[in-house]
Amino acid sequence: xxxxxxxxxxxDGGIGIRxxxxxxxxxxxxxxxxxxxxxxxxGTVLITDLFGRKxxxxxxxxxxxxxxxxxxxxxxxxAIVISLHRPSAMPIAEAIGKNGTDVEFIAFQELGSxxxxxxxxxxFAVKMVKKLSDQKRQSFPLTxxxxxxxxxxxxxxxxISGNPAVGNASDRLLESGGTxxxxxxxxxxxxxxxxxKRAVNSRVAKKLLNTVKxxxxxxxxxxxxxxxxxxxxxxxxxxxxxxxAEKSLGAILKAGTKPLIDVLDYAEPLPxxxxxxxxxxxxxxxxxxxxxxxxxxxxxxxxxxxxxxxANPVTPxxxxxxxxxxxxxxxxxxxxxxxxxxxxxxxxxxAGKTVFEEILKVANGKMTxxxxxxxxxxxxxxxxxxx
Amino acid sequence: xxxxxxxxxxxxVMHKDDNVAVCLRALNxxxxxxxxxxxxxxxxxxxxxxxxxxxxxxxxxxLGKSIIKYGEIIGKATKEITKGQHVHTHNVxxxx
Numbered sequence: 001x002x003x004x005x006x007x008x009x010x011x012d013g014g015i016g017i018r019x020x021x022x023x024x025x026x027x028x029x030x031x032x033x034x035x036x037x038x039x040x041x042x043g044t045v046l047i048t049d050l051f052g053r054k055x056x057x058x059x060x061x062x063x064x065x066x067x068x069x070x071x072x073x074x075x076x077x078x079a080i081v082i083s084l085h086r087p088s089a090m091p092i093a094e095a096i097g098k099n100g101t102d103v104e105f106i107a108f109q110e111l112g113s114x115x116x117x118x119x120x121x122x123x124f125a126v127k128m129v130k131k132l133s134d135q136k137r138q139s140f141p142l143t144x145x146x147x148x149x150x151x152x153x154x155x156x157x158x159x160i161s162g163n164p165a166v167g168n169a170s171d172r173l174l175e176s177g178g179t180x181x182x183x184x185x186x187x188x189x190x191x192x193x194x195x196x197k198r199a200v201n202s203r204v205a206k207k208l209l210n211t212v213k214x215x216x217x218x219x220x221x222x223x224x225x226x227x228x229x230x231x232x233x234x235x236x237x238x239x240x241x242x243x244x245a246e247k248s249l250g251a252i253l254k255a256g257t258k259p260l261i262d263v264l265d266y267a268e269p270l271p272x273x274x275x276x277x278x279x280x281x282x283x284x285x286x287x288x289x290x291x292x293x294x295x296x297x298x299x300x301x302x303x304x305x306x307x308x309x310x311a312n313p314v315t316p317x318x319x320x321x322x323x324x325x326x327x328x329x330x331x332x333x334x335x336x337x338x339x340x341x342x343x344x345x346x347x348x349x350x351a352g353k354t355v356f357e358e359i360l361k362v363a364n365g366k367m368t369x370x371x372x373x374x375x376x377x378x379x380x381x382x383x384x385x386x387x
Numbered sequence: 388x389x390x391x392x393x394x395x396x397x398x399x400v401m402h403k404d405d406n407v408a409v410c411l412r413a414l415n416x417x418x419x420x421x422x423x424x425x426x427x428x429x430x431x432x433x434x435x436x437x438x439x440x441x442x443x444x445x446x447x448x449x450l451g452k453s454i455i456k457y458g459e460i461i462g463k464a465t466k467e468i469t470k471g472q473h474v475h476t477h478n479v480x481x482x483x
Contacts, residue, residue, distance in 0.1 A: 156440025159457075160399050160409050194459055228481075240409065240440035242454070242474070243481045246461035253457065342411050345396040 003176050005145055005363040006137040007074075007298075011100025013272075014074035015144040017298045017363045019132040020045045020314060021125050022076045024067055026083035026092050030108055030117070034082050037121035043129035045313040047071075047378045059382050064092065066267040066380040069294025071096035071103065073314045077135070078102040078128035080121050085109045102128055137365070143274050145363060146179035148292030148300040148315065149254040151187075152285045155305030156239040159250020161322025161341040161351070162303035168352020169301065169359060170256030170276075179274045181264075181297050182255035183281040183288045185215040189227050190244030191252050195278065199260045207263040211280045218383070254303060266381055267294035285310055286379035289317070293378075299362055301355060309333050310377055311370035316362050319369065320355065333375075335368050398422040398443065402458035407442040407474050414443070435473040442474040454479050 007015035024047040025034035031048040038046040047070050055063055071079040071092070079096050083089035086107040093105035104124040111117050149166055151158055170180045182188075188195055192212045199205035219227050232241040241247045261275040267290070270277060281291040285308055292300060293312040300317040302308065307330040311317035321327060324339040336358050340346035362368055370376060398408040403425040414420070414437040421430050424445060437443050442456070448468040453460040462479040472478070 156409070160401060164401070191459075237476060240438065240442060240475070242442065242476055242479050243462040245459070245481065246456055249457045249459055249461065342396075342399075 003142050004139045005142060005360055006365065007140050007144065007363065008077065008132075008135050009138060009140075010074055010077075012072075014099075014296070015140045015298070016074040016077060017145075017365070018075040018314075018316065019043075019077045019135060020075055021128045021132065022047055022071055022073075022079040022314060023121065023125065024071055024079055024081045024092070025049055026067060026081055026088050029084050030082050033108070033114055033117050033121070034080075036114075036118050037080070037082075037125055040118070040122055041125040041129060043133065044125050045076075045376065047313055049378075049380065051380075051382060055382065062266055062383065063380050064095070066290060066294045067092050068095040069267050069269060069296065070290070070312075070314055070378065072099050072101060072269075073293055073296060074298055075314050075316075076101060077132040078124075080104050080106065080124055082106040082117065082121060083108070102131075141177065142173065143177035145173065145299075145359075146181065146270055146274075146297045147173060147359060148181045148183065148289070148295075148297040150183065150285065150288060150292070150300055150302040150317075151251060151254060151304065152302065152308040153304045153306035154247075154251065155323060156241070157321065157323035157326075157339075157342060158303060158305040159241075159247075159253060162305070162320050162338055163250055163253040164348045165322065165338050165341065165351035165355050166254040166301050166303050166320065167256045168348050169355035170254065171258060172352065172356040173359065174256055174258045174274075174276055177274055179270060179297075180255055180258075180276050181270065181279055181292055181295060182252065182277070183279045183292055184251070184283045185211055185280050186219070186227055186283045187251045188212065188248050188278075189216065190231070190246075191248035194249065195252055195260060198258070198276075200262075204260060204262055208260070208278060211263055211278075215280070254301075264295060266291045269294075270296045282381050284379075286312075286377050287381045289315070290378050290380055299359060301359065307333065309370065309375050311368070311375060313376040313378055316368045316371050318355075318358055318362055322351075333369055335362075396422075400424055400445070401456055404458045405455050406444065406446045406448055407454055407456055408445055410437050410439060410441055410443055413437065413439045431471045434469055434471040437473045444468045444470050444472050444474050446470050448474075 081093040089105040097103040196205040264279040281288040289312040320336040322338040
């Protein structure tokens, strides 16, 4: 088995598999300006924000941690933080710069006009793209590779083809010393006892069970029906899923079978110790993918049953499916067709090997569909009301 | 890793301890289906119509006994289930 990949060395020891300049908007009022800079400079990626300064307390912390985490993702070689004014831009830029990332901030009210902001942003972005494009990829052990595993648009195929194949690839990466990050707290409800049994100690097991309890309480408080009694959904049942445990067991398969090292909060940075981790996130894909990217994964493997086009701007995302009908319908969006598991009896081991090889190819520079066509969106969770 | 010759599978057994399998095509009652179970070749005769993606019993499952998929308990039988029967919400309840 291959044990190395080609990446870009970062000052803090992280290894990027891309060398992006991130243009980060820290307030909704300047999202369009950030977008113009990205449109005009090749090699940049856009991170926008929908709420900005009206958030306070807990939500402010989540948002701050997420924007800093995205700026510090190993795939980001340099970052520009733009906002309406200095107090909302500078602290984020300074926090990103702490790991050695080249960073610049732009305050609209200081430069005074849109065109001046665009010019300032472009000058820095062009300089950084020139610098970063001169950096050579070097060989690094897989202990430096961290992937997120995601599923969306799940259907009957997910738990019997795509997820077990991705899980096999997760195990291969973990056995090679890498890191796998699973997310989506609502999706593990019903199988949390199985994951908790894999925790390295009782502290981590308790942390996982408490995370699930908090999510259930939050769902009820927010006016959702009880997750346990409203799942599996009518569509799930029609597709053949009988109980919540069955649905969730199918979902957690994608993270493999190794011990659970720790449970992270939303957008919390991954510790340096490699292995299998769980991150508390909501279930919608953009929020979950943003949490994973802010946590520091360089790449995501996304299994979809019925199709889903999205990826986070800073993490190349390999789209796979095991559903033969979805392969026919959404060929363009898919990076890997795993339908032979269902149609031709392809073994999970062989399919998992294919996924693992694709992970290494994409780590080494092969582009995914969502990267080529720029189907990306960053969405930071907001928990509860904001004022 | 040894790979057996690729064959079109009708049933997918996810774990050696499972007592149900997932149907990879819609099955009619009375079909005789061969499948691989814990490395042995086995057969069952379907007792019900079973839609694509739904589960069939690989063994007789007594009332109140566990339904096992992925090697884990996914529910309890609310009726006697016979090998070859459709296993779903009409004869299974959540264990929790």
